[in-house]
Amino acid sequence: IAGITQAPTSQILAAGRRMTLRCTQDMRHNAMYWYRQDLGLGLRLIHYSNTAGTTGKGEVPDGYSVSRANTDDFPLTLASAVPSQTSVYFCASSDSADGGGGYGYTFGSGTRLTVV
Amino acid sequence: GQNIDQPTEMTATEGAIVQINCTYQTSGFNGLFWYQQHAGEAPTFLSYNVLDGLEEKGRFSSFLSRSKGYSYLLLKELQMKDSASYLCAVMDSNYQLIWGAGTKLIIKP
Numbered sequence: 001i002a003g004i005t006q007a008p009t010s011q012i013l014a015a016g017r018r019m020t021l022r023c024t025q026d027m028r029h030n031a032m033y034w035y036r037q038d039l040g041l042g043l044r045l046i047h048y049s050n051t052a053g054t055t056g057k058g059e060v061p062d063g064y065s066v067s068r069a070n071t072d073d074f075p076l077t078l079a080s081a082v083p084s085q086t087s088v089y090f091c092a093s094s095d096s097a098d099g100g101g102g103y104g105y106t107f108g109s110g111t112r113l114t115v116v
Numbered sequence: 117g118q119n120i121d122q123p124t125e126m127t128a129t130e131g132a133i134v135q136i137n138c139t140y141q142t143s144g145f146n147g148l149f150w151y152q153q154h155a156g157e158a159p160t161f162l163s164y165n166v167l168d169g170l171e172e173k174g175r176f177s178s179f180l181s182r183s184k185g186y187s188y189l190l191l192k193e194l195q196m197k198d199s200a201s202y203l204c205a206v207m208d209s210n211y212q213l214i215w216g217a218g219t220k221l222i223i224k225p
Contacts, residue, residue, distance in 0.1 A: 042205075042214075043203070043215040090158060090159070102164040102166065103161065104151070104164060105213070107159050107160070110157075
């Protein structure tokens, strides 16, 4: 593993089903983030974690939950998927909550989710 | 509300120079970032400005004016591989990144 690994790469999901998107980083970054990216809109923050054991809500948290049991893993769960959750989901990390002192965020390669 | 504005799309010619503008209105300011995103890929970090002025990194430069709420990304000696979306993001007073929708840059031979 180098950087951030997301799984699955893509998924078609029936509405109402539960789904967990996985995110693992090997950089020992303290802060991790989940974003969704939709055409014509900027990246929107779903949930974040500034350090292991803590999580917070972003701009669009409804219908999603996260956990941060350790430094490396930050899974995102859709409890009961709806079509409006069709999107590309990116996991990101940074050394610290202030963006890593100007080094920015490192992003995973994304999960393309279609809810039908 | 918080807002980041950048042009939706720009076209430029291989070998030329292009300037992508970004204006912002945010609750506080803790730095401005530029990212590059090729189609179907993840965003990758390009530059960071926290003080006014120009930061140069090879063919790419980024400028910031905090008093005007304005930044630009300057790309010189354009190459076909520079065809991508360029995302402007501002870190607000809560250290949350606010993202623009991105500028799709099309490079023509």
